[in-house]
Structures are given as C-alpha cells and as structure tokens.
Amino acid sequence: MDSIKIALLGLGNVGRGVWKILHGHRDMIREYVGVPIEIKKVLVRDIHKKRDIDVPFHILTTKFDDILFDEDIHIIVELMGGLNPAYQYIRKAIEKGKHVVTANKAVIASYGKELIQLANQRNVLLRFEGSVGGGIPIIAALTKSLAANEIETVVGIINGTTNYILTQMTRYEMDFNTALKLAQEKGYAEADPTSDVEGEDAAFKLSILAFIAFGVQVPPQDIPREGITRISEKEIQYAAQLGYTIKLLAVAKKHDGKLDLHVHPTLVPITHPLAAVNDEFNALFIKGDAIGELMMYGKGAGSLPTGSAVVGDIMDVSCAMMSGFREPYAYRNVREDLYINGEGEGEYYVRLEVVDQPGVLGKISTVLGNYGVSIASVVQRGRGERVVPLVLITHRVERKKLDLALEEIKKFDVVEEVASILRVESHSS
C-alpha cells in the first residue's frame, strides 16, 4: 500500500484540528505508519463556506455516498457530532468494510455495543478515543493498558464547561449566571448550554466509560443525573468551610455485583486528587484491583486536544492495516449479570433552613433515625437571625430513604426549606 486514504465527515472545530495535525505532522506520521495518510475527501454541509484552513476545493463533497462508494478510502473519520445522520453513516461505513474513527459521544453511548459487534463481524476496526475526555487516553487505558485489572471504580470530571463554571464560582465567589456568561465569552460554553450544565453531556460520556470499564451498555437517558444550575455560591462556601470543594462528578462504582452509575454535583474532600482539577480540565480517577489508583488529567475538549485523540486513532488503525492486524477481542465482554444500581448508596450533604430555637436538631435527627439515616456531622451557624442554615453530612445511605425522611422533615413548622441535597465523595469509597 502506497498510502492510507481517509475521509473526514465534518469540518467543524474537531475536524479542523484533525486537518491541522495531519498536515502539520505529515512527515512524523509517515515515518510512524510507514506510508503517508492522505485525506481524500471531506464531507461538509456547504462547499463554499470560508474556512481558516486551506482545503482543496475538489476534495470537498456534500454527498456521503461519494465517500461510501469510493473504494480507495480505507478509513472514515466521523466528526459531525449528534446522533443522526452520524450513526447511519458509521453503520454504512462499517457494513461497506471501512474502518471507522469517531469522536461522537452520542453515537457511542447509544450504539457502541452494536457497532463494535458489527465491526467485529465485518473485520474492520472502530475507534473512539476522542469521545470521552478529549485528548486524555482513557479508552486506551481502560481497554488495553489496564486489561489485567478488574476495574472497581471510574470517577471523573468529564465535562469541561461545568468544571470551568464551578471553578470560577469557587475562586471568585461568583454566581452561576455570571460564571456561565464568562464561560460563554471564553468559548467554554455553547450559546445553548443546557446539555453541559444539566449533566447530559457527562451522562453520555459516563455511559461510554461504563461500557468500556464494566462491559455494560446503559442508555445515557437511564443514568440518574443532576446538573449544576441549582448550585449557589453560598453552597460552595459552606462546603469549603467543611473542607470540601464542589465538582460535577460522573461516578461508576462496582460493589457486590451492582454498578452505581450517576452524575451529580458532589462535595469532594480538598485533599482528594480530583479536588485540584480546575478550569476547563478533565480528569479520570480509576481504581483497579491490581494497579490501585490511577488518575489521568488533561484537556477534555478543544480542536487540537480532541484532534490528538482522533489522529492517534487514525494512526493506530493505519498501523494495524499495514501489518494485517484485526482485533476481535479488544473490548471487555458485556456482563449482562451486573445490576445497574443508579445512584446507589452515598453520603449526603443536606442544607436545611431552620428556625433558630432549641430542640430543632433533636426533632430532625429523630426523623432521620426513623428512616435509617445516620448523621456523620452537623454544623449550625447561628447568625442572630430567625432562620439559620443547618448543614448535615450523613453516613452512607440510600437516597430513597433520605428523601422520605426529608419529605417528613419538610412538614415541620420550624423547617423553612430543604435548601440543598448534594452527594459527598469520600476518599475511601
């Protein structure tokens, strides 16, 4: 083979990054793969759009079939994003015997298992390192480097937008809306930030991580999630006083044949490695039974960081093509027997706004006790006002029990409000 010919689907932010890397590192890549990698066609919506990269006009097309039926093209690189038509294009490409590289979290979260099986049947490779954590090689680590481990825990900060917002809120005592506006100005948040701030983006990525680490495919919409829109700067300050910082954590933890799987704003002890992950950075914290703790930290999004992952995948597939390699066993088998436990048990931070009078704590803790919720610590801050915040941290308990107890507690005249319920990530769990 004289060269590996590829096609890009989409020339947005990541697509342009991939273009730049493939051109900027042409020599290095040829040396590594053995032959050059050539972009033969690029699928775009508008051929005439002005772009900041110099793409020869004749390789642009608006028709996917121009690419699908081009027998010269070995690898299709899908960078359009969104579920459709990306999913259909990937399926058709695999069915046509082409290798596929994608950074599409929606497609892999929803159809990863099916597409991998299809790729194995058709004897082609499907790679998706860019779909989670941008440039951080988390898929390679979980599927390959840690293959000798039973994975116990994957806990991550996997949404850069919300991490940037929470960092600004923490660092400058900013409110959510101001921080969101700043994130939008800096290009870290989209005009419609819903998917990021409501935790949907993180749930997509967590679904992929659960598949890769534990072999289960859980539809992202089935993953319990809570965004950060209700986090106030006041909550962040209360948390800080207790030695915690608030992060949007995606959690997958296996225990007793169950898999806890959820996305929540969470109190993280400031001594935890994840507490120091700030701004738009992502991090993945993994526990495996042989390796112990492993953390990976880097930029979770962006044209070049995600481009790095995508081009890494393209080079990997190219090397495999050059050596005749096929990889039928690269992913952990699906474990149908693992019970998906959703939010599972946890420690919780609860802030109540209560009337400042004797006996209130007694009443509340009695109800909590009746529902099996035991209290690890309590802070009540008298501010000389009629109503004061009462902050509780519970021991491990099922969320359902806590909610039932709080339903009852809410009815007390002395309880003005259940102002906040947040999860707490302890070091040991």
Add this chain to the structure above:
Amino acid sequence: MDSIKIALLGLGNVGRGVWKILHGHRDMIREYVGVPIEIKKVLVRDIHKKRDIDVPFHILTTKFDDILFDEDIHIIVELMGGLNPAYQYIRKAIEKGKHVVTANKAVIASYGKELIQLANQRNVLLRFEGSVGGGIPIIAALTKSLAANEIETVVGIINGTTNYILTQMTRYEMDFNTALKLAQEKGYAEADPTSDVEGEDAAFKLSILAFIAFGVQVPPQDIPREGITRISEKEIQYAAQLGYTIKLLAVAKKHDGKLDLHVHPTLVPITHPLAAVNDEFNALFIKGDAIGELMMYGKGAGSLPTGSAVVGDIMDVSCAMMSGFREPYAYRNVREDLYINGEGEGEYYVRLEVVDQPGVLGKISTVLGNYGVSIASVVQRGRGERVVPLVLITHRVERKKLDLALEEIKKFDVVEEVASILRVESHSS
C-alpha cells in the same frame, strides 16, 4: 492456537504479582485474548525456596536453556532486574524468535534501541510498560495515544522512594535519615537505598522516557543527576515559605533543537499539578503540541501495580499473536540530530549563609550580574544572629554561569557558605 504459553524469568516481588494476576484473572484474560495464557516454566535461582504462592514444582527450573529451547513457549517475561544476565537472556529470546515482555529499566535504558531493532528484524514484539512508572501506562501513552503529537516536555516524579521520603520530611518536618529509616521500615526503600536516593533509578527511567518521547538513546550515566541526600528539612521549610515544595524531578524538555535531560531535587510551585503528588506515588506531566498538558498519576512500583503493566503487555502481545499482528513502526524513530543539552538552562534557588551587615546583597548581586545571572527574587531573614540565610531565586540561566559566579561569591569574607543550589520548575516552562 489452544493457549499462549509463557515463561517467567524471576519470581521476586513483581514476578509473584504477575503470577497472582494471571491466576486470579484467568477467566477474564481468556475471554479477552480468546485462549488461556499458561505459565509453562519459571526460572528461579533456588527451586526449593519457600514462596507465598503455590507454584507447581515441575515448572520451576534453574536453567535458562530449558526455557529458551522450549519450542512451545511463545513469550518470555523477564522480571529478574539488573543488567546481566537479564540482557543476554532477552537478546537470546528475541534471536530465538520469542516475544519478550520485561519490566527491566536497566536493560531498556542501556539497550532499548538495539533490542527494539533486533525484535523488528526477527519479527517479534518487545514490550516494557513496567519499566517506568509501575502501573502508569506512560509508554503506551507516549508511543500510541500521543503518536499524533510532537512531545515538548516530559517532567516526572518517577521514583517512589524519594517521593515518599520528601513527603515525610515536608509533612512532619522530619530529617532525611529519619524519613529514610521510615521508608525502609515501610518497604518503600531498600536496605541499600543508594540507587534511589542518589537519583540513579530516576536517571534510568528518564533515559527510557527520552527514548520513547524523543527518539534519542542517552546512556543513563550521561544524564546529569543529583539525589536528595543533601536536602534538609530547613530547605524544605524555606521553599514552603516561598510557595514551593521540593520534589525529585526527572526532566526532558525540547527547545530549539536541544533536549534538556536531567534529574534534580527541584522547587515546584505548590499550584503545579506535580506538587500534590505525595507519598510513594509517581506522576508524569507531559506537554504535546496537540494535546496540551496531560498528567498521569499512580503507583510507580509494587508487586501488583507493576504486575498490572506486565500482564497488560503479555495480553497485548497475546492478542497480537492471535491476530497475526506485527508492529514494525510502533516507536518514534531515533533523531540523531537532537542535541543532548544535559542540565540546560534553568531558574535556580540559591541559599547563602551570610554575615548580617549592610552592603552584602549589593556585593553578591554585582558578581551575579557580571556573570549574566539575574535575580528574580530575594529573601533575607534576619534572625538577630551574626549569620543569616539569604535566599535568591534567579531568572533562567545556564548552570555553569551560576557556578562560576558562586565560586567568586564564596570567597567573600561575609559569605560563610553556599548552602544550597536547587532548580526551580516554573509553571510556564
């Protein structure tokens, strides 16, 4: 193929970890590879030694040739450590057409390039993830996941013993000898700790990283290095007052066609991700031109963490065997044109013990200026004593110039001692 048959050379700490993982995860591994991996022979020095694992007597041997000439054995896993006979055994294994997995830093640092070339000629695979950073998949990241990047920087804490000692010294204001003794009691330091505390172990690993990240093979003994034996708890406190923590850093940085390559106890700003890497943990901080910053953090040594890397390699080679894969281009090509710059330029922390009288700082800074050393900051702490510490932090300068200036400064009557010269790692460099 019904099974992959392997042999272990050595059944020490890592060897026993590998044994335990291969047996404990027998089913998971068979599922992943497609066939079982079977340990057919184990080379040991003493067949009759009591061991904490249950190794069938008939697979033990004291003769390497029993393994080398066993045509059934596909992969030889070298876990003896030390340069010889490990190097000869690995060479012979490759020449005989067997794949090799090793965790041997001395062999790979000294003969990595030659062995990889030999393996490519003989069409076999050579893997050594366990040789640097224990279970942290740094070799896979640099060779594979980051293949699309030009690597600019690899800075790491790659010796767990010294990191444990420095952490104890920092946390409990302990002196070096007490911390070393504690490390020995906990099993983090050997009875003869020389190689660790003098930076030799880190230099071996840095040599491997330089090879993997930059394609140069630099003999470990040519890498400028300084250990931690001269670091006092007082120095750590001075550094802390300036906002730094002291870490033994292994540094490889490319700039202007040169590669700085050195191991030094270094002041790291407390806001730097590496500053939070404590106890026996290792971490690698990488900058690539596409990915930006990436950090990986985990256990850099130990029976199971290193065993995780070794078994990962064995599984990778096994998958490759099952699919007929050969990998001739997996490593960056050697760049003979990169100038190895040793310690290169840096910012330095200098502590002088000087007589507390007017004009001293003026005299000293004049001499520094004459040699082109410019001062970024100065702290003089009058303690009401005749002699007081004067701490300088310089701007970037060649070490040679600083040394010449200090030679001259040393001769002043008012200068009692040049007590300490340490490198400073700034955030931006």
